Amino acid sequence: MTLSRVWTFLCLLAAASAATVLYPSLGGSETLTCECPDHQCQKVYWYRFLQDTGEFQFLMFGNSANAVKHAEGITATRFKLSANEGAKITYSLRITGLEKNDAGIYSCMFNSPKHDQKSQMPAGYYIRPGEHAPTSPPPTVKIPKKKKPQVCPPNNQPVKGCKPLVLWPSVGVLLVLAVVLISTLYYFSRLPKKCRHQYTKKMQL
Missing domain, CATH: 1.20.5 (Single alpha-helices involved in coiled-coils or other helix-helix interfaces)
Incomplete structure (x- = not known):
């Protein structure tokens, strides 16, 4: 792992602390968005940290012109990247056919020299296919005990x-x-x- 990838891996772990947890069904899909605060983010990189194997993977590279290059072993039909340019540039990653081994932390990283390192990697997503969101327990009502004479x-x-x-x-x-x-x-x-x-x-x- 190169020094740049080590730094990216550390940034990914930092972004995971504020990650949005998603619970898609097995075989379902999710769309992850990554919004640039201005028009300086002309390039974006997507990474993931797999929960089961602990493997750090580079997924793909894209730019505002919708030019996309996938990493080796990443299926282009399952991982689709698109860019929407308006008041801000928003990069969307759509993942289909989610499997149990896709569980992990996903995050993007902008390539922008005008932004600090923290803003270059927004808060990511924690995808947990096939799991159910925890439900809060019902409120308990305490019944006062009768005092014995x-x-x-x-x-x-x-x-x-x-x-x-x-x-x-x-x-x-x-x-x-x-x-x-x-x-x-x-x-x-x-x-x-x-x-x-x-x-x-x-x-x-």
């Missing part, structure tokens, strides 16, 4: 949130004790009177 553990210090459960039984016990105490005091307060009454009754007999 807190039950205070027996014979232990009440935990937080159990104060009402401990307070009311305590109040009831205190009330019962108070009633028993009052009844006992009342009974003993009347006890001497009962004793005197019985003693007087015996004396009269």
